[in-house]
Amino acid sequence: xxxxxxxxxxxxxxxxxxxxxxxxxxxxxxxxxxxxxxxxxxxxxxxxxxxxxxxxxxxxxxxxxxxxxxxxxxxxxxxxxxxxxxxxxxxxxxxxxxxxxxxxxxxxxxxxxxxxxxxxxxxxxxxxxxxxxxxxxxxxxxxxxxxxxxxxxxxxxxxxxxxxxxxxxxxxxxxxxxxxxxxxxxxxxxxxxxxxxxxxxxxxxxxxxxxxxxxxxxxxxxxxxxxxxxxxxxxxxxxxxxxxxxxxxxxxx
Amino acid sequence: xxxxxxxxxxxxxxxxxxxxxxxxxxxxxxxxxxxxxxxxxxxxxxxxxxxxxxxxxxxxxxxxxxxxxxxxxxxxxxxxxxxxxxxxxxxxxxxxxxxxxxxxxxxxxxxxxxxxxxxxxxxxxxxxxxxxxxxxxxxxxxxxxxxxxxxxxxxxxxxxxxxxxxxxxxxxxxxxxxxxxxxxxxxxxxxxxxxxxxxxxxxxxxxxxxxxxxxxxxxxxxxxxxxxxxxxxxxxxxxxxxxxxxxxxxxxxxxxxxxxxxxxxxxxxxxxxxxxxxxxxxxxxxxxxxxxxxxxxxxxxxxxxxxxxxxxxxxxxxxxxxxxxxxxxxxxxxxxxxxxxxxxxxxxxxxxxxxxxxxxxxxxxxxxxxxxxxxxxxxxxxxxxxxxxxxxxxxxxxxxxxxxxxxxxxxxxxxxxxxx
Numbered sequence: 001x002x003x004x005x006x007x008x009x010x011x012x013x014x015x016x017x018x019x020x021x022x023x024x025x026x027x028x029x030x031x032x033x034x035x036x037x038x039x040x041x042x043x044x045x046x047x048x049x050x051x052x053x054x055x056x057x058x059x060x061x062x063x064x065x066x067x068x069x070x071x072x073x074x075x076x077x078x079x080x081x082x083x084x085x086x087x088x089x090x091x092x093x094x095x096x097x098x099x100x101x102x103x104x105x106x107x108x109x110x111x112x113x114x115x116x117x118x119x120x121x122x123x124x125x126x127x128x129x130x131x132x133x134x135x136x137x138x139x140x141x142x143x144x145x146x147x148x149x150x151x152x153x154x155x156x157x158x159x160x161x162x163x164x165x166x167x168x169x170x171x172x173x174x175x176x177x178x179x180x181x182x183x184x185x186x187x188x189x190x191x192x193x194x195x196x197x198x199x200x201x202x203x204x205x206x207x208x209x210x211x212x213x214x215x216x217x218x219x220x221x222x223x224x225x226x227x228x229x230x231x232x233x234x235x236x237x238x239x240x241x242x243x244x245x246x247x248x249x250x251x252x253x
Numbered sequence: 254x255x256x257x258x259x260x261x262x263x264x265x266x267x268x269x270x271x272x273x274x275x276x277x278x279x280x281x282x283x284x285x286x287x288x289x290x291x292x293x294x295x296x297x298x299x300x301x302x303x304x305x306x307x308x309x310x311x312x313x314x315x316x317x318x319x320x321x322x323x324x325x326x327x328x329x330x331x332x333x334x335x336x337x338x339x340x341x342x343x344x345x346x347x348x349x350x351x352x353x354x355x356x357x358x359x360x361x362x363x364x365x366x367x368x369x370x371x372x373x374x375x376x377x378x379x380x381x382x383x384x385x386x387x388x389x390x391x392x393x394x395x396x397x398x399x400x401x402x403x404x405x406x407x408x409x410x411x412x413x414x415x416x417x418x419x420x421x422x423x424x425x426x427x428x429x430x431x432x433x434x435x436x437x438x439x440x441x442x443x444x445x446x447x448x449x450x451x452x453x454x455x456x457x458x459x460x461x462x463x464x465x466x467x468x469x470x471x472x473x474x475x476x477x478x479x480x481x482x483x484x485x486x487x488x489x490x491x492x493x494x495x496x497x498x499x500x501x502x503x504x505x506x507x508x509x510x511x512x513x514x515x516x517x518x519x520x521x522x523x524x525x526x527x528x529x530x531x532x533x534x535x536x537x538x539x540x541x542x543x544x545x546x547x548x549x550x551x552x553x554x555x556x557x558x559x560x561x562x563x564x565x566x567x568x569x570x571x572x573x574x575x576x577x578x579x580x581x582x583x584x585x586x587x588x589x590x591x592x593x594x595x596x597x598x599x600x601x602x603x604x605x606x607x608x609x610x611x612x613x614x615x616x617x618x619x620x621x622x623x624x625x626x627x628x629x630x631x632x633x634x635x636x637x638x639x640x641x642x643x644x645x646x647x648x649x650x651x652x653x654x655x656x657x658x659x660x661x662x663x664x665x666x667x668x669x670x671x672x673x
Contacts, residue, residue, distance in 0.1 A: 051561065059485050082564050096555035098574060108573070109563035159559070165562055174495035 005030040005170065005200045006051060006074075011065040013046050013055065020046045023065070023225045026219055028170075033192060035215035035232065037208065038247070041088045042221040044204040048172045050074070052088040053081045069170070084196040085105065086101065086113055087164030094179050095155035096163070097147030102139050105147040105158055109166040125165055132198075133161035134191050153184025160191065164199075171195065179212065189214050203218040207247055212236055220244045255590060273323060292651075296644025302433040302446065303393040305359065305422060307340045309367055311377045320378050327372055336364045340386075343427075344418045354414050354639040360387040360446045386398035390445040390638040392419060395595050398430060399637055419459075436645065440611045441622060441630070445638025448631075452613045456526050456606070457595060457620030463530025464537055464594050469587055471534075472541035478582075479542075480549040481571045500539035507536040508600030516604060524620040532604060533594040540590040547560040548582025549575060585661035592657040596650060598625040624650045 006028040013021040021043045036044040046055070053074065055061040067074045074084060081143050097105050106126045107116070116122035123241060126143070130136040139150070145160050156176055163171055163234050173192075177185040179187045190229055192201060192214045205211050219229040220241070228241045239245050254262075262527050266638040315334040318326055340359055346352045360366075363386050370384055371377050391411050394400040396419075439449030483489045511532040515521045521528050552575045560570035601607075606626045614621035622630070624646060631643040 045504075054558065054561065057558070057561065082566050083563040084560060090558075092555060092558060092562070094555060096559040097554075098556060099578065108560075108565075112563075112565055112569055162559070162563060167515060 002029040002032050004028070005069065005193050007066075007068045008047075008050070009048070009066040009068075011050060011063070013043070013050065014062045014064075015058070018061040018081075020224050021050075022225045026226055026229060028200060028202060029217060030200050031196055031198070032217060033196050033203060033215040034217045034219065035211035036202065036204045036219045036221060037206070037211050038221035038227075039252070040206075043224040044221050045174050046224075047221070048174060048202050048204055051170065051172055052085050052090055053079075054090065066195035086166050088170040088172060089166065091156070091159050091174065091176045093175040095152060095159050097150070097155050099146060099148050101144050102147050102150070102158060103143040106161050106165045109162060113166055115166065116243075119127055122180050129161040131167040132164050132195065133157045134187065134194075135161055145163055151184070153180050153187060153205060156180060156184070156188060157191065160195075164195075168199065170200045170202070173201065175204050175206060178206065185210070208236070220247060222247070261601040292644045292647050296641055296646075296648045298397045298399070299436055299641040300433050301397070301430040302435060303396040304429055304431050305343070305388050305392075306429065307339065307343050307368070307382050307384055307386050308381055309335070310336060310381040311371060311379060312338065313378050318378070321375070324372070327375075328432075330368075330369070332364050332368045333522075336367050339367075343377070344421055351414060354412055355418055358389055358392050358415060358418060360389050360448045362387060363446050385429070387435070387446055388428070390636055391415075392428075394448050394637045395419060396430070397641075399641070433547045436642070440613050441609060441627065442611060445634075445636045445642060448639070448642060450624065450627055450649060451641075452610055453622040453624045453627035453646070454649075455614050456529070456610075457623040459526035459614065459617040459621070460529040460533060460623055461591055461595055463492070463527060463585070464533040465591060467531065467534035467543055468537045468590070471585070472538050473545055473583060475538075476542050476545035476549060477571065477576065480546050481575065482567070496542050498540045500543055503599075504536050504597050505603065506598040507532055508603030510535065511600060512603050522618050522620070524608045524610070525615040526614065526619075526621050528604050529601050529606055529623060530617065532600045533597060535593045536597065536600065537590045541587050541592060544586025544589070545579070546584045548579040548586065551582065552578045569663070581665050585665045588661040590656050590658050592661075595653060595657070596625055598629055601626050602629070620624035624653075 004027045008024055011021055011024040011026075012019065024043075024047060028046065036045050036047065044107075049055045050063055050067055050072065050180055051069075055063060063075055065075070069087070073079070080112050098108065100108075106129050107122045110116040110122060110125050116125050127136065130139065135154060138144075138154060139158075147155065150158060155167070156179075160171075160176075177188050189210065192203065195201060203211075203214065215232045216227065218235040219234045220227045220235065220239075220243075222243055228235065228239060228244045230240075235244065236248055239248065312335060315338065316330050316332070318330045322330070337356070339350045340356055340363065342356055346355050366386055367384065370382065388396070391400065392415075394573060395402065395411060400411070402409070402416060403412070411419075419428070435447050436449045437454075438451045439447055440452035442448035455501065479489065483492075511528060514522055515528050515531060521531075556574050556578065557570050561567075562572045565573065601623055606621070606623055609622055609624075609630075610620050610622050612619070628646045628650065629645055631639040631646065
């Protein structure tokens with residue numbers, strides 16, 4: 001069993017008057033993949049957006065309770081979100097490369113954080129990030145081409161490389177394969193398997209099969225509540241909760 | 254109603270709609286064609302001027318200067334007598350009255366034209382040269398065929414005797430049409446043959462430049478703040494509504510505002526491009542903010558999120574990603590706003606730009622005219638020469654607008670990036 005990397009205690013999230021998360025207590029283990037499943041609108045994405053404070057972008061969003069990373073309170077009002085997001089990267093549902101060159105897409109993060117002072121250091125970071133995201137062989141000869149000219153699956157791997165480029169500790173993935181075809185999905189899943197050696201990964205997914213394939217731990221959300229969490233194998237073979245059972249067997253959702 | 258009937262009715266409705274649409278486009282095109290044809294047929298002749306080829310003898314006794322005289326001496330020398338003595342030789346006139354009528358066929362600037370020819374070549378004293386002297390407006394219009402010579406003499410501005418001289422000139426090929434450099438280089442004048450849009454061009458240029466320098470940075474910063482940084486609350490909404498309303502305020506209201514504040518209170522110089530530029534900037538501001546905000550809004554939120562997720566600050570995500578992507582739209586909105594300002598007349602009339610200004614302004618604080626106001630001024634003049642000059646000025650104004658709009662479209666298409 002790995003160490004606990006992120007720990008949420010009684011986490012509540014409100015969008016205006018509407019409560020989106022109810023007292024979520026969820027621990028994420030270091031260098032492990034945690035999958036979050038549940039029907040649409042159940043609060044999975046809201047939960048992971050608490051980890052890198054992306055909910056700050058939404059004016060009406062209010063977060064109460066505790067969420068800690070290595071003992072540091074993420075929800076602290078005085079916390080610098082810029083350095084938090086340097087440690088917690090994120091990959092979105094739809095690939096969103098910047099409309100710039102492949103090279104610039106990846107070097108942007110290191111540049112703004114002052115990593116890679118010289119051109120050769122930056123080149124090294126770009127190469128390493130692309131290698132880690134298994135994209136290097138496909139794009140090494142066309143780093144000057146716009147990132148948007150890649151295929152959907154390549155774009156998503158480019159976004160993963162972009163997240164890796166600032167050397168984070170945690171990577172959040174919000175349904176990273178929902179816009180991709182099965183072949184591209186398989187590649188991303190392979191990649192996740194590789195990445196978990198270095199990073200703590202949280203993945204939101206609608207595909208049970210994907211959760212089984214990539215994750216060690218699974219949490220099931222329903223209507224803003226964390227219904228059940230445990231080892232992936234146990235959740236899918238022998239869940240404690242009736243609702244989890246119904247969801248994974250496709251009786252609702 | 255059977256199924257077939259319903260189907261037929263539906264097809265008929267579609268055909269009718271297509272016909273109405275096509276008809277509207279044809280009607281609109283017809284109006285454009287009429288407008289352009291009207292302006293071109295009236296205005297194109299203004300780019301040519303009629304000149305009379307005349308022999309000029311520089312008589313040393315009349316000029317009272319020595320060979321190798323300095324520039325200042327020549328400038329001060331009296332060329333009036335030289336002009337008279339030479340021009341009356343253009344046609345064998347019998348008496349003083351006929352000579353007077355002959356002289357009236359030349360423009361009021363004949364003396365200056367002779368002096369300029371002399372200044373160009375310092376060696377002309379005691380020699381004879383042939384010069385193309387600008388003809389008077391009446392001869393100009395007669396030669397261009399705009400003047401009905403069939404009218405009885407008492408209803409014509411040209412006398413029978415002058416027509417005889419004109420026919421003599423035509424017969425001896427002494428009269429011809431040249432490129433009208435005066436139209437572009439000269440300021441306004443009471444005489445149509447030497448009036449030009451030079452002053453209006455420079456005045457409009459200064460006005461638009463000042464308008465751009467004031468309106469562009471303010472509008473862009475205001476839009477970025479409102480769109481990206483301002484809290485979403487009632488005050489922001491209120492400001493937004495007011496900006497939209499300001500864009501719809503009639504331009505003459507801005508003229509009244511400028512009259513009261515810029516001229517009466519701050520006492521800036523009247524009739525100047527400086528005041529015009531500030532007034533136009535006030536008017537253009539909301540017209541730039543609206544397209545600028547629209548192009549910022551068109552940048553997908555995923556780009557902002559992508560930047561924020563790698564740890565960019567709000568400021569960095571806006572200025573590194575959103576603003577560069579919104580720039581083509583912003584620039585084309587600005588150019589279209591400036592094009593509107595270029596054609597604006599009403600506020601400029603209120604701040605005194607309708608004054609009759611002969612000199613070409615050398616700075617934004619000199620009194621000046623502007624292109625649309627020049628159109629307004631000349632359209633009220635009775636002389637035929639001003640009719641063609643009005644249309645020619647409209648042609649110039651329209652070509653500037655077309656060029657600006659073309660640049661705007663080009664910028665948008667060339668630099669607009671695609672994202673998915």
